[in-house]
Amino acid sequence: MSPLIQGFITIVVGVGGCIGYFYFSNLVLDKVIFPAKGPKAGHNINRANQIRPWLFLFPAMFALGLYLAYPVVGSFLRSLYNRSGDEFIGLGNYVRLFESPDFRTAFFNNILWVIFVPAMSTFFGLLAAQLTDKMKWGNIAKSLIFMPMAISFVGASLIWKFVYANDADIGLINALREMFGADRPVDVLQIPFWNNFFLMIILVWIQTGFAMVILSAALRGIPEETIEAAILDGANPFELFFKIKVPQIMGTIVVVWTTITILVLKVFDIVYTMTGGNFNTEILPSYMMKFMFRDDGLATAVAFVIMVVVLPVMIWNIVQARKEMR
Amino acid sequence: MADKDDGMAGQKSGLSWAVNISVVVMVLLWLIPTVGLFVSSFRDRDQISASGWWQAPFSVELSYRTRGGADAVEQGGIWTVTGNIFETDEVKDSFAAGESTVSAFGDSGRAPGQYPAGTTAEIGDGETLTVNADGSYAYTSAEDPGNRGPRIYFIAETPPEFTLANYRQVLTADNMDRAFINTLTVTIPATIIPILIAAFAAYALAWMDFPGRGLLIAAVVGLLVVPLQLALVPLLNLHNSIGIGQSFMGIWLAHTGFGLPLAVYLLRNYMVGLPRDIIESAKVDGATDFQLFVRIILPLSFPALAAFAIFQFLWTWNDLLVAKVFLPSDDASKVMTVKIADDLLGSRGGDWGILATAAFVSIAVPLVVFFTMQRFLVRGLLAGSVK
Numbered sequence: 001m002s003p004l005i006q007g008f009i010t011i012v013v014g015v016g017g018c019i020g021y022f023y024f025s026n027l028v029l030d031k032v033i034f035p036a037k038g039p040k041a042g043h044n045i046n047r048a049n050q051i052r053p054w055l056f057l058f059p060a061m062f063a064l065g066l067y068l069a070y071p072v073v074g075s076f077l078r079s080l081y082n083r084s085g086d087e088f089i090g091l092g093n094y095v096r097l098f099e100s101p102d103f104r105t106a107f108f109n110n111i112l113w114v115i116f117v118p119a120m121s122t123f124f125g126l127l128a129a130q131l132t133d134k135m136k137w138g139n140i141a142k143s144l145i146f147m148p149m150a151i152s153f154v155g156a157s158l159i160w161k162f163v164y165a166n167d168a169d170i171g172l173i174n175a176l177r178e179m180f181g182a183d184r185p186v187d188v189l190q191i192p193f194w195n196n197f198f199l200m201i202i203l204v205w206i207q208t209g210f211a212m213v214i215l216s217a218a219l220r221g222i223p224e225e226t227i228e229a230a231i232l233d234g235a236n237p238f239e240l241f242f243k244i245k246v247p248q249i250m251g252t253i254v255v256v257w258t259t260i261t262i263l264v265l266k267v268f269d270i271v272y273t274m275t276g277g278n279f280n281t282e283i284l285p286s287y288m289m290k291f292m293f294r295d296d297g298l299a300t301a302v303a304f305v306i307m308v309v310v311l312p313v314m315i316w317n318i319v320q321a322r323k324e325m326r
Numbered sequence: 327m328a329d330k331d332d333g334m335a336g337q338k339s340g341l342s343w344a345v346n347i348s349v350v351v352m353v354l355l356w357l358i359p360t361v362g363l364f365v366s367s368f369r370d371r372d373q374i375s376a377s378g379w380w381q382a383p384f385s386v387e388l389s390y391r392t393r394g395g396a397d398a399v400e401q402g403g404i405w406t407v408t409g410n411i412f413e414t415d416e417v418k419d420s421f422a423a424g425e426s427t428v429s430a431f432g433d434s435g436r437a438p439g440q441y442p443a444g445t446t447a448e449i450g451d452g453e454t455l456t457v458n459a460d461g462s463y464a465y466t467s468a469e470d471p472g473n474r475g476p477r478i479y480f481i482a483e484t485p486p487e488f489t490l491a492n493y494r495q496v497l498t499a500d501n502m503d504r505a506f507i508n509t510l511t512v513t514i515p516a517t518i519i520p521i522l523i524a525a526f527a528a529y530a531l532a533w534m535d536f537p538g539r540g541l542l543i544a545a546v547v548g549l550l551v552v553p554l555q556l557a558l559v560p561l562l563n564l565h566n567s568i569g570i571g572q573s574f575m576g577i578w579l580a581h582t583g584f585g586l587p588l589a590v591y592l593l594r595n596y597m598v599g600l601p602r603d604i605i606e607s608a609k610v611d612g613a614t615d616f617q618l619f620v621r622i623i624l625p626l627s628f629p630a631l632a633a634f635a636i637f638q639f640l641w642t643w644n645d646l647l648v649a650k651v652f653l654p655s656d657d658a659s660k661v662m663t664v665k666i667a668d669d670l671l672g673s674r675g676g677d678w679g680i681l682a683t684a685a686f687v688s689i690a691v692p693l694v695v696f697f698t699m700q701r702f703l704v705r706g707l708l709a710g711s712v713k
Contacts, residue, residue, distance in 0.1 A: 053539075
């Protein structure tokens, strides 16, 4: 069966199954298990209403549990076993990782990514949001800066290959260098240490739009009175921005920052397509893919290290969410 | 007083100039890389490696190889072949478009530009070769050259050439058409299926009262940031053990699972904000939760549903990681991202025209979706991040 037809059938079965499940499970609950008639009608209605939320929740909770909650535990357990999965080796995989210089490089690079990418994206996003605010063609400018969000990491990497290429007739950077008198092209992706930053720029380029959109909405949400009062007090545009506006949107800046941080810890595509992890540009997600299909024990161990790095952000997010609900 | 006003106005317009210029610079910086890819995808392959895409509208100096005519004319023991190299069989297609000038020529592939145009070169065995800037050439030999014309190499200004040849090749010869369809096949079910599941759960979390609700919402927020990497090994093993293995079914399930936290979170945030009166008056009128959900909540939540659908669409279309792990690695089921990252970049690393075209084909659909549905996307982002 061709995948296309299979896909179509899956849509029909999936959507139909969903509607069918919700409709019939409600029907069964109301008519068969707790019918709203007879001597215990009132009691039955209450019982049915207690159970109903779980009917609504069950498919989502089941999928979430199986596809996201179980893997956290499953991955951790698997990381305690050896390559073939038949021998328990405790923290052996982790010891091997921390002894490996490649892992340390990946870990160190990942820290660079986590610091640099969210900081630069938020900075440029804030800059773009403030500059385009109240501008006539601001919306056009915004949507052009926002555009890279729609482009895949693979596509973005290819786009940037035309900037970084080691050839003055293809790569913009080398063309500019040639214009200023350099006699030989360089491969910027092979310059030790700094090549990491050339890779990070790609992600900054993608994420700036996201930061801009959210921060721009936050800037619009600042009460006009505070701004008018500051202008009346003689604040210049810079004071207005740094002392009045930025403090008021600090909460949003933190949200943007953490969202991008989480994303950085997932992206393996850029390193994979640009350098394949060579020239000391490995990061944890791409390092993990080295072991995927080869050594499940080590692969899950790397994944769990990523999880541990994400954990503080996760806890902070949950605390924030609970605060909002009160 | 008037002076002061002028001063203020002058300062203000100076600042607004600075702002305008900085925004122009920023937009250009953000746009230029993509424009480069777009332009390159339409350029002739030889031209791409001869000059940068920013020089695409200008002529390029390329080297050519051709063979002169064979109809030698004998005069006093010297055979002469004359003609115009732009009209010779091997290169005439390249110059069909119009005028060009020869800058240099030669008689070997190693030094195609050994002699400047307009000079007469002694090329050994009593043979001479002259090629002028306008393309006219003369070859003389002391012997009868027979019926094979002389080999001539030359370097000529070539007019800019834009072509769809790259697209033709990518879409027909490179299995990219297959990959395009595979991407669609992965994306559409993976976008549609999570929506309903998430919508029901979001409704329960927003408008139904039950013990443990707060805990469940917190769990969803927590799952929002679980790194995908954790899920790969355990789920692939699970899929293998229940017989799904690496297949389209597997990737649909995986994308559905991975998309759910965002879907539930976005939709719940949106549904909580729906007006309480409408929902309560419907309940008073005797609507069941199911009717309420289908007739009132779903239609009212359309913007949030659209926002999530766009997110999920972009994310599944652009995904490389999940496709690499959950789909088989044979050519028949490769999606575009895998195809580009593993096939084109690996084996055809140097073929820039094909790379640019393949990349552009893969980003064209998301770009269209992005520009037509930007409104929903922005609204969704805001619902997801700012409260």
